[in-house]
Amino acid sequence: MAERQVVSHIVPLDNQSDAAIERLLDAAFGPDRHGRTAYKIRDGMPWLPALSFAVVDDDGALIGSLQSWPVALTLTDGGQQADNGQLPLIMVGPVAVEPAHQKGGHGRAMMDAVVAAARTLRTEPLMMIGDPEYYGRFWGFTADGTDGWDAPGPFEKRRLLALSVDGRPIGGVGILAPRITVTA
Secondary structure, X not given: OOOOOOOEEEEEHHHOOHHHHHHHHHHHHOHHHHHOHHHXXXXXXXXXHHHOEXXXXXXXXXXXXXXXXXXXXXXXXXXXXXXXXXXXXXXXXXXXXXXXXXXXXXXXXXHHHHXXXXXXXXOOOEEEEOOHHHHHHHHOOEOOOOOOEEOOOOOOHHHEEEEOOOOOOOOOOEEEEEOOOOOO
């Protein structure tokens, strides 16, 4: 008997319940994921609906999610002007796919969607902690310009990646942190 091919669709992540997203993240990364460095960088920030996507099957079941977050490089070098001493960035990830559906191109399709949306919206540079060979090969993420960046937890320097979606330079010296927002 032939295996049934799963047909999937990319939809806005805000069409999914928080509980379904949390179940998916637990299945993909484990319930101890909250202690990771990426969680500290975006602590307390809401994810960005315009840059966050889900993959659902034909029955509407959630099989993948990608969240993007407003973060910033809190500058310590004083050389670059930025709002509140921060250089705004958008953190991509986690990219999660149900274990039974991994290696089916779902993560790659969500990454294609977020990079295309960021380019269309001309957002701040994207950043992530990820595999430079994979994310560099398909989307151009690189560690070039991130050598002055630090993070509030352990990370491998070579895995701290960025992508300018509108030609803005990547750089600065400081620590990655939640973005400070100022309300009028």
